[in-house]
Amino acid sequence: VRATYILGRDGGAVDVSDRGLAYGDGLFETMLVRTGRVQRLALHFDRLRQGCDRLALPLPETSELLSRIEGAAATVDNGNLKLILTRGVGPRGYAPPAKATPTVILLPASASVSPAPTLEVATLEMRLAENVKLAGIKHLNRLEQVLAQVELANLDADEGLMLSTSGAVIGGTSRNLFAVFGQSVKTPLVDRAGIAGVMRRAVLERCTELGIHAIECELGPEEIARADEIFMTNALVGIQSVSRVDGTALASDAVATRLNLSFGPPESPAVDG
Amino acid sequence: VRATYILGRDGGAVDVSDRGLAYGDGLFETMLVRTGRVQRLALHFDRLRQGCDRLALPLPETSELLSRIEGAAATVDNGNLKLILTRGVGPRGYAPPAKATPTVILLPASASVSPAPTLEVATLEMRLAENVKLAGIKHLNRLEQVLAQVELANLDADEGLMLSTSGAVIGGTSRNLFAVFGQSVKTPLVDRAGIAGVMRRAVLERCTELGIHAIECELGPEEIARADEIFMTNALVGIQSVSRVDGTALASDAVATRLNLSFGPPESPAVDG
Numbered sequence: 001v002r003a004t005y006i007l008g009r010d011g012g013a014v015d016v017s018d019r020g021l022a023y024g025d026g027l028f029e030t031m032l033v034r035t036g037r038v039q040r041l042a043l044h045f046d047r048l049r050q051g052c053d054r055l056a057l058p059l060p061e062t063s064e065l066l067s068r069i070e071g072a073a074a075t076v077d078n079g080n081l082k083l084i085l086t087r088g089v090g091p092r093g094y095a096p097p098a099k100a101t102p103t104v105i106l107l108p109a110s111a112s113v114s115p116a117p118t119l120e121v122a123t124l125e126m127r128l129a130e131n132v133k134l135a136g137i138k139h140l141n142r143l144e145q146v147l148a149q150v151e152l153a154n155l156d157a158d159e160g161l162m163l164s165t166s167g168a169v170i171g172g173t174s175r176n177l178f179a180v181f182g183q184s185v186k187t188p189l190v191d192r193a194g195i196a197g198v199m200r201r202a203v204l205e206r207c208t209e210l211g212i213h214a215i216e217c218e219l220g221p222e223e224i225a226r227a228d229e230i231f232m233t234n235a236l237v238g239i240q241s242v243s244r245v246d247g248t249a250l251a252s253d254a255v256a257t258r259l260n261l262s263f264g265p266p267e268s269p270a271v272d273g
Numbered sequence: 274v275r276a277t278y279i280l281g282r283d284g285g286a287v288d289v290s291d292r293g294l295a296y297g298d299g300l301f302e303t304m305l306v307r308t309g310r311v312q313r314l315a316l317h318f319d320r321l322r323q324g325c326d327r328l329a330l331p332l333p334e335t336s337e338l339l340s341r342i343e344g345a346a347a348t349v350d351n352g353n354l355k356l357i358l359t360r361g362v363g364p365r366g367y368a369p370p371a372k373a374t375p376t377v378i379l380l381p382a383s384a385s386v387s388p389a390p391t392l393e394v395a396t397l398e399m400r401l402a403e404n405v406k407l408a409g410i411k412h413l414n415r416l417e418q419v420l421a422q423v424e425l426a427n428l429d430a431d432e433g434l435m436l437s438t439s440g441a442v443i444g445g446t447s448r449n450l451f452a453v454f455g456q457s458v459k460t461p462l463v464d465r466a467g468i469a470g471v472m473r474r475a476v477l478e479r480c481t482e483l484g485i486h487a488i489e490c491e492l493g494p495e496e497i498a499r500a501d502e503i504f505m506t507n508a509l510v511g512i513q514s515v516s517r518v519d520g521t522a523l524a525s526d527a528v529a530t531r532l533n534l535s536f537g538p539p540e541s542p543a544v545d546g
Contacts (some may be wrong), residue, residue: 055416095419095426142367180387
């Protein structure tokens with residue numbers, strides 16, 4: 001499938017009839033760039049492809065897409081590259097056009113802010129709605145995260161702890177969560193709400209390589225309260241240890257430290273949704 | 274608050290960094306236009322204002338907004354006007370900018386297709402997630418409706434019947450639903466999922482004027498199955514009687530007919546999300 005490409009470094013514009021604007025009908029990826037190269041591109045691309053499957057959205061021709069991504073990343077030294085993929089311009093109405101021409105927007109950004117080593121986290125009132133058809137993928141319907149950030153701005157915390165409407169712990173506003181209990185690492189399932197983060201997947205794989213027992217499972221707030229250690233992950237800022245949850249200090253940062261040593265230090269810009 | 278206005282009749286473009294595109298961070302209204310004037314403008318404007326409150330989104334200065342709407346509608350004879358209001362251009366990240374300059378996009382369209390008098394409806398597998406913070410308002414996060422239309426395209430039906438994830442009947446993909454039981458008219462609550470349609474509100478008010486007992490309440494699929502009559506509403510196509518639900522014929526169209534006579538016949542274009 002041929003796509004319309006827009007490189008948005010210095011401005012750039014999208015048709016007012018693009019379905020990404022009309023309905024949030026699309027996906028995005030926010031990728032870390034170091035010395036002009038996208039980090040963990042295969043994982044980002046894999047999630048993008050899964051998102052296309054779930055939304056019945058045509059994936060643009062792969063070799064051109066990858067070469068455009070590499071070209072945009074090459075314009076950045078250290079920073080990030082945001083990719084937005086939409087179903088493209090369409091007629092009015094929710095029904096997708098029979099033959100969509102996807103729009104791909106590439107937004108490279110240089111950035112050199114260092115992430116904070118630790119996070120203070122506060123449980124948010126804003127909940128994440130549950131829909132198995134939309135959970136896990138990084139689609140453009142992100143009002144829940146926007147309203148979570150509005151709430152967080154009035155709290156004395158760096159990140160929010162978000163629960164699903166049925167009360168399960170899902171993660172942060174723009175980070176996945178891991179909780180350590182003794183020798184076990186647990187991260188919430190993202191099959192009903194939440195996003196399957198690229199760094200989350202990298203951490204799960206690295207745990208296996210390091211012989212750390214790590215699983216995806218349902219986690220309740222009461223389990224968070226008795227965790228030995230909590231850390232959060234994001235493709236741009238890597239792994240950050242949580243120092244406090246709702247004011248209560250965590251005892252350990254041993255697993256986060258071990259993983260960070262294994263991956264190398266995070267050197268990256270501010271968090272992005 | 275000053276806004277950026279974009280009139281999209283013959284193309285037009287939006288900044289790639291607009292939050293409407295990035296996160297669906299905004300609202301829309303699709304308004305019927307007859308002889309150059311928006312119908313039920315006060316109801317549309319009221320819902321838009323409620324949406325701004327809920328999303329903490331600055332409402333553009335009212336007199337300019339209304340005059341721009343009237344100006345755009347005047348370019349249409351019979352058709353419709355779609356308005357998209359976003360939080361405007363912002364830096365990366367879910368957190369809204371401290372001072373947002375909203376973007377207002379006006380998309381007038383001439384159209385003269387007559388709506389079908391009756392609808393055949395099929396229950397969809399696609400569910401509507403429940404979030405009290407987002408229910409009722411007409412925000413731009415509409416992937417559920419898009420996927421519902423993808424499903425509907427493979428069914429032999431004109432509209433879908435959508436349930437919430439907890440199993441309550443909510444409405445169609447782009448229509449609200451009313452069910453008649455004897456002398457009572459019921460429409461689903463939209464406080465956990467769904468959109469509070471302008472035509473839905475107009476019908477509830479008209480029922481009161483006509484002495485028809487009409488209430489908002491929770492409705493289950495089993496109640497739909499034993500309704501005497503079902504009709505659906507939408508600001509562009511008005512009131513349409515439902516002839517069949519999942520293949521089963523409905524006995525009556527008396528209330529829909531009475532309401533349609535009261536409002537005057539629908540003369541309007543194809544349905545729009």
